[in-house]
Amino acid sequence: xxxxxxxxxxxxxxxxxxxxxxxxxxxxxxxxxxxxxxxxxxxxxxxxxxxxxxxxxxxxxxxxxxxxxxxxxxxxxxxxxxxxxxxxxxxxxxxxxxxxxxxxxxxxxxxxxxxxxxxxxxxxxxxxxxxxxxxxxxxxxxxxxxxxxxxxxxxxxxxxxxxxxxxxxxxxxxxxxxxxxxxxxxxxxxxxxxxxxxxxxxxxxxxxxxxxxxxxxxxxxxxxxxxxxxxxxxxxxxxxxxxxxxxxxxxxxxxxxxxxxxxxxxxxxxxxxxxxxxxxxxxxxxxxxxxxxxxxxxxxxxxxxxxxxxxxxxxxxxxxxxxxxxxxxxxxxxxxxxxxxxxxxxxxxxxxxxxxxxxxxxxxxxxxxxxxxxxxxxxxxxxxxxxxxxxxxxxxxxxxxxxxxxxxxxxxxxxxxxxxxxxxxxxxxxxxxxxxxxxxxxxxxxxxxxxxxxxxxxxxxxxxxxxxxxxxxxxxxxxxxxxx
Numbered sequence: 001x002x003x004x005x006x007x008x009x010x011x012x013x014x015x016x017x018x019x020x021x022x023x024x025x026x027x028x029x030x031x032x033x034x035x036x037x038x039x040x041x042x043x044x045x046x047x048x049x050x051x052x053x054x055x056x057x058x059x060x061x062x063x064x065x066x067x068x069x070x071x072x073x074x075x076x077x078x079x080x081x082x083x084x085x086x087x088x089x090x091x092x093x094x095x096x097x098x099x100x101x102x103x104x105x106x107x108x109x110x111x112x113x114x115x116x117x118x119x120x121x122x123x124x125x126x127x128x129x130x131x132x133x134x135x136x137x138x139x140x141x142x143x144x145x146x147x148x149x150x151x152x153x154x155x156x157x158x159x160x161x162x163x164x165x166x167x168x169x170x171x172x173x174x175x176x177x178x179x180x181x182x183x184x185x186x187x188x189x190x191x192x193x194x195x196x197x198x199x200x201x202x203x204x205x206x207x208x209x210x211x212x213x214x215x216x217x218x219x220x221x222x223x224x225x226x227x228x229x230x231x232x233x234x235x236x237x238x239x240x241x242x243x244x245x246x247x248x249x250x251x252x253x254x255x256x257x258x259x260x261x262x263x264x265x266x267x268x269x270x271x272x273x274x275x276x277x278x279x280x281x282x283x284x285x286x287x288x289x290x291x292x293x294x295x296x297x298x299x300x301x302x303x304x305x306x307x308x309x310x311x312x313x314x315x316x317x318x319x320x321x322x323x324x325x326x327x328x329x330x331x332x333x334x335x336x337x338x339x340x341x342x343x344x345x346x347x348x349x350x351x352x353x354x355x356x357x358x359x360x361x362x363x364x365x366x367x368x369x370x371x372x373x374x375x376x377x378x379x380x381x382x383x384x385x386x387x388x389x390x391x392x393x394x395x396x397x398x399x400x401x402x403x404x405x406x407x408x409x410x411x412x413x414x415x416x417x418x419x420x421x422x423x424x425x426x427x428x429x430x431x432x433x434x435x436x437x438x439x440x441x442x443x444x445x446x447x448x449x450x451x452x453x454x455x456x457x458x459x460x461x462x463x464x465x466x467x468x469x470x471x472x473x474x475x476x477x478x479x480x481x482x483x484x
């Protein structure tokens with residue numbers, strides 16, 4: 001068996017793992033990273049940027065919130081059901097982390113909010129193209145990878161960790177597997193688990209969350225995120241936590257972005273009973289909408305609009321403009337729908353009557369007729385007496401053709417699995433620290449309570465980066481304390 005030796009071993013080289021490795025190496029210890037994939041970055045390559053509060057960029061733009069305000073918002077949003085000290089440690093470090101990344105060469109555009117009413121905490125990474133968007137953060141992970149290597153971190157790709165070793169009460173190393181399948185014994189004084197959760201493991205998702213992937217949940221599935229790091233930590237005594245999905249809403253398949261945004265506008269939304277169940281004005285908050293849809297029959301819902309509203313989206317434009325896909329309008333929706341249907345997307349429906357629409361979608365016809373009549377009456381009065389929806393979004397459903405799009409719960413990924421404290425030290429079932437074991441990112445993220453804190457956007461990447469830095473710094477401190 002091949003043998004390696006390091007002060008700290010980091011399991012996986014996503015955003016949290018890279019942050020851990022860099023922080024530990026900057027603390028003067030030697031680091032090995034085992035990454036199963038052929039490249040670094042993991043799910044972080046798909047993102048756009050992290051949260052920070054009181055950063056230089058925010059202060060230049062006179063944007064809040066302060067650290068104290070963000071902490072209060074966070075804890076009130078989660079009803080204090082989460083680890084307040086961990087939340088505080090993360091938020092307090094977040095501005096310095098932006099400075100830390102900028103010193104490496106990462107550039108950011110000005111902070112953004114995800115939707116109207118959210119805070120400007122989302123620090124969008126500026127990619128080589130100059131235009132922020134999906135996968136912009138791959139630019140950041142490339143810079144972080146280069147920084148880690150500059151510090152002497154040994155990043156072993158296509159080399160999955162298989163087992164964490166513990167002897168005499170403390171962590172002693174990791175068993176990994178090289179590209180040829182041969183085992184590697186890596187002795188270490190500390191191990192940081194940063195494997196990105198279980199978002200690509202339908203069995204674990206079903207067991208711990210109740211969702212059935214491909215039937216009532218269509219999450220972002222990043223290959224390799226199968227919960228292996230969580231299992232390894234459990235095997236050496238880590239306490240489990242509540243395990244959830246970072247719930248949003250979406251479609252069963254990927255659509256062209258302009259059509260996707262057209263079908264996420266705040267029009268009439270009903271469930272299979274034909275009933276409204278939410279104020280559609282909140283649809284820009286994808287977490288709230290995902291929560292609402294997940295409670296409906298069949299865990300699905302239908303956005304419905306008529307020909308006039310379709311023309312409004314083509315000429316006047318959208319009500320909600322996405323930071324991710326900033327389309328103002330859709331040029332020719334009929335063509336976009338035809339292209340989607342031709343490509344096998346079966347959950348957009350077009351009909352000449354409400355009866356036909358009900359038949360095609362499976363919505364209860366009498367319920368749909370009743371709801372449309374009630375909704376049209378609200379539109380005429382300019383007041384939604386059911387959910388008090390903003391009158392600017394009240395557009396009647398009267399003129400054929402009629403359109404529907406089926407939405408499902410989705411998820412950015414998984415949350416939780418390994419219990420940690422505010423120093424990211426892993427705890428056992430007696431709440432005692434397992435010496436030398438740390439967990440970061442989504443493997444240990446249980447700070448959102450029952451809903452992602454989207455009012456402070458950038459949280460997932462923000463927690464990954466900052467928990468990673470906290471773990472790396474504390475692991476280096478722990479190694480130095482051993483004096484061996």
